Amino acid sequence: MSILKIDMSKKEIVKEVFTKDNLVGGRAMIDYLLTEYGSPTAHPLSPEAPFIAAPGLLAGTSAPQSGRMSFGGKSPLTGGIKEANSGGTAGDKLGRLGIRAIMVQGKSDQWQVLKINAEGAVLEPAGDIVGMENYPACEKLRQRYGKKISVIIIGPAGEMKLANSTVAVTDPEDRPARHAGRGGVGAMMGSKGLKAIVVDSGGVSLRKAADPDAFKQAVKVAVETIQNNPLREVFHSLGTNVCIDVDGDRGSLPTRNHRHGAFEKRRGLSANTMIELNNARGGSMGNACMPGCIVQCSPIFHDADGNHVTSALEYETVAMLGANLGIDDLDSVARMDRRCDELGLDTIEVGCAIGVLNDVGLFEFGDAPRAEAYIEEIAQGTPMGRIIGSGVTQTANVFGIDRIPAVKGQGIPAHSARSLKGWGVTYATSPQGADHTAGVVEDDPLNPVGQVDRSRTSQIFTAALDATGLCMFTFLAGTPEIIAPMVAALYGVGWTAADFEELGKEMLRQERAFNIKAGIGPEADGLPDWMRTDPLPPTGSVFDVPKKEIDELFNF
Amino acid sequence: MQIEIKLLAHLKQYLPAPDSTGNVRPLEIAEPATVKDVLEKLGIPLDVPKVIMLNDRQGIMDDEVVPGDRVTLFPPVGGG
Numbered sequence: 001m002s003i004l005k006i007d008m009s010k011k012e013i014v015k016e017v018f019t020k021d022n023l024v025g026g027r028a029m030i031d032y033l034l035t036e037y038g039s040p041t042a043h044p045l046s047p048e049a050p051f052i053a054a055p056g057l058l059a060g061t062s063a064p065q066s067g068r069m070s071f072g073g074k075s076p077l078t079g080g081i082k083e084a085n086s087g088g089t090a091g092d093k094l095g096r097l098g099i100r101a102i103m104v105q106g107k108s109d110q111w112q113v114l115k116i117n118a119e120g121a122v123l124e125p126a127g128d129i130v131g132m133e134n135y136p137a138c139e140k141l142r143q144r145y146g147k148k149i150s151v152i153i154i155g156p157a158g159e160m161k162l163a164n165s166t167v168a169v170t171d172p173e174d175r176p177a178r179h180a181g182r183g184g185v186g187a188m189m190g191s192k193g194l195k196a197i198v199v200d201s202g203g204v205s206l207r208k209a210a211d212p213d214a215f216k217q218a219v220k221v222a223v224e225t226i227q228n229n230p231l232r233e234v235f236h237s238l239g240t241n242v243c244i245d246v247d248g249d250r251g252s253l254p255t256r257n258h259r260h261g262a263f264e265k266r267r268g269l270s271a272n273t274m275i276e277l278n279n280a281r282g283g284s285m286g287n288a289c290m291p292g293c294i295v296q297c298s299p300i301f302h303d304a305d306g307n308h309v310t311s312a313l314e315y316e317t318v319a320m321l322g323a324n325l326g327i328d329d330l331d332s333v334a335r336m337d338r339r340c341d342e343l344g345l346d347t348i349e350v351g352c353a354i355g356v357l358n359d360v361g362l363f364e365f366g367d368a369p370r371a372e373a374y375i376e377e378i379a380q381g382t383p384m385g386r387i388i389g390s391g392v393t394q395t396a397n398v399f400g401i402d403r404i405p406a407v408k409g410q411g412i413p414a415h416s417a418r419s420l421k422g423w424g425v426t427y428a429t430s431p432q433g434a435d436h437t438a439g440v441v442e443d444d445p446l447n448p449v450g451q452v453d454r455s456r457t458s459q460i461f462t463a464a465l466d467a468t469g470l471c472m473f474t475f476l477a478g479t480p481e482i483i484a485p486m487v488a489a490l491y492g493v494g495w496t497a498a499d500f501e502e503l504g505k506e507m508l509r510q511e512r513a514f515n516i517k518a519g520i521g522p523e524a525d526g527l528p529d530w531m532r533t534d535p536l537p538p539t540g541s542v543f544d545v546p547k548k549e550i551d552e553l554f555n556f
Numbered sequence: 557m558q559i560e561i562k563l564l565a566h567l568k569q570y571l572p573a574p575d576s577t578g579n580v581r582p583l584e585i586a587e588p589a590t591v592k593d594v595l596e597k598l599g600i601p602l603d604v605p606k607v608i609m610l611n612d613r614q615g616i617m618d619d620e621v622v623p624g625d626r627v628t629l630f631p632p633v634g635g636g
Contacts, residue, residue: 230564230630234607238614245614246607246632271614442605442632 001098003033004121006114008192009047009106013121018100023491025057027083028467028503029101030072031510034081037103040517044076044184045161045191047107053152053167053197054102056469060095060207061215063486064223065471067091067290069152069169075183076163077349077391078408078433080515082188083466084180087289087298088169090150091469093201108193111159115145117200126195131156133342133379134168134176137196142174145198151176152197155344158186160381162389164349165190168341171289173300177311178289181346182435183410184391210492218485225482226294226474235297235473236286238271240315243414245270247319250445251539252416255323256365257355258405261416261536268328269318274299277330282306295473301334310338316436319414320351326365332372339375345389350375352392352411360399403534408433408524417527418536418543422451425545426459429525429553431511437472438462448545456553464504505556512554525550557587557623561594565631567606570598585621592617594627605632 005014024032030052042049051073058066069091075082094102097118111126129137134155141151150170157165165186168176209215226232234242244266247253251261267273278284281302288296289312301313313334322333340347354371357363363370377385387398392411396404405412410433417424422441430438439459441451461480465472468483480497488495515521531543562580563571571581585597591608595617600606607630608615615627 231607234609234630237612238607238609242607242614245616246605249617250603250605267616270616272616275613445605 001100003101003103004099004116006102006104006123007106008104008108008112008123008194011108011112011123013123015121023057023487023493023495023503024467025059025100026054026068026070026085026467026469027072027463028507029054030070030083031081031507033101033103034073034514035510038074038514040074040514042074044074044079045187047105047192049074049105049188049191051104051185051188051192051194052101054100055091055094057467057487058095058490059091059469060093060097061209061490062206062219062292063470064219064226065290065293065295065474066469067095067292068469068471069094069180070466071167071180071185071189073185073188074518075433076161076187077182077184078410078520080408080433080518080520081431081511082183082185083432084167084182084185085466086167086169086178086180087471088150088171088178089290090152090169090197090199092291093150093199095207095469096201096204097199098207102197104189104192104194106192111193111195113141113195114197116197117202118204130195131159134344135342138170138174138176141196141198146200148202149198149200152199153344154186154189154195155342156379156381157344157389158190159195160386160389161187161190162345162378162386163187163394164346164353164389164391166344166346168344171311172291173311175311177341179341179344179346181348183433186344207490209490211489215486215489218489222474222482222486223294232295235295239274239285239297239299241269241271241274241299241313241318243315244318244323247415250419251536251541252419252445253319253323254412254414254416256326257324257358258412258416260538261419262538263323263328265328266323269322269330269333273330274301274313278302283308287311290471293471295471297473303331303334309334310341313337316414317347317351320348321371324351324355324414325363325371327368327371329368332368336372336375339372339379343375343379345375345378348413349391349411350388352405353388353395356392356396356401356404357399359401359403362399403530404528406434407527408520410434416536418531418541419539420445421448421543421545422454424527424531424543425451425455425550425553428527428550429455430459431508431515446539446541451545452549452553456556459508460501460504462504463507464500467503467507508554522551525553557585557589559583559585559594559621559623560626561598562626562628564629567600567604567629567631570600572598589621590617591615591619591621591627594621600629606630607632
């Protein structure tokens, strides 16, 4: 097991052994490495600020849906610690190769590709893929390095070091459709002069567990638990877009720049509409984004001519580029999703940024061509494009907008805080900023009481989950009691549900400590003030969890 | 008309004939009926968090239900 340390200035690669005593992976690895090597006061785009890529603890094994890839460092969007993760095929391959992390520092003036295979790792000039959009760049890389590679890549947005740029990972169809979206991880990678990482694990088999029988048994229990969970059928048949109606019904679907929680035209964006269009056009629901996935939640979407438009057309994208912009045309949203995937942009942040332009007369709700045109400006690197590509807070600041839907600078996602108060506490307090995956809370959503406790529990669980490389939808397997035995058997250590919980706590402590040193303290924990006074129709609710209680969340 | 209902997880508490086993039941309901009417007939408050499937599609409140349809209620989802 090793860590690759890359010095992009000297073009040097050092491979360091990483012992099993340090049970960190994924987001925990990023937290650990940044605590050890990161400077909280360095500019996020400086050569000193590390860019880290890390698969999870269970990567490269037969554990179900264990191939998530984490990317992170200091965020140019929030100014604090950042981890964003994605599916795709790279995590499994890096796991098989025994690579626990890739830490990149320095800066290369000539764009580089990092090639990793069983023989080792080497930097090569990126050549003609520089400036290319993600789909054609990945095709070129396959021609150059072979068809079995997995590609990790930044698009033109990451090359421009825009604060809202992503890192893309190729899916089982070799498309750069899985994105580590939030917080500008693309700019972190771009600031080092690194255009792509190609991983070829050709011929290397799955990792062997220290205790193979115990591992096999633990995996069997996890697989059965996921298969038997009724929600598996929901995600598989209907996709994540099921939330258009789930959130629409409960008044938490962000509509028209976070001004409403329901969208009267949502039928055009719904799961059923996507299913019908896919059936008619040769697209499909229920695809895996990584090897070993049992849930298989993801759509592949075609246009009216029956051609592939985009993969991974998920709820957050459909809500933030659809309902949040007053757009009910799924084809327009799909085109925008494809453009964002090509450029390497987070669709949530783009949706927030275009949405606030309505406040200054620069965007009329429902104007799909205008929204598409703004994304093309990002592609062209015009001043307006760079503004929008820098996220909602920068966009609002440039145009003198005060009603900003963001926490710690990061745009608020598609489960509305005022009518999902527990989820709102997570947005307010997560060291990641407003992050819908950092700690899901859905119970008793209009009641402010008890939500801090729920969010704390959820954030601790989710942080530890993010260390394992398991997809969030492994919550279908419910519990640390099912996850911990897989880690214990793989590494041959005693590791229990209590250790799982303690890992989550330690990660959050490290993240908070980094943020405080970076200048983001407890006073930044909160939703924007206007969400306390501006009621969200149709529930008419405001965010009213007291700040005093919010400040008690990190009491561990 | 007769349709079929399937209630999962904590939603099982709303099943008619609780002394039977399993979570699938036939349900008699007057035509015409919508998904919303089915929930009201079962006494499920409309604001109880849930995901609804009507046969193999998502169940929308105003959707019409026809004889032989299956309405399935799941506990809520998160994320996306």
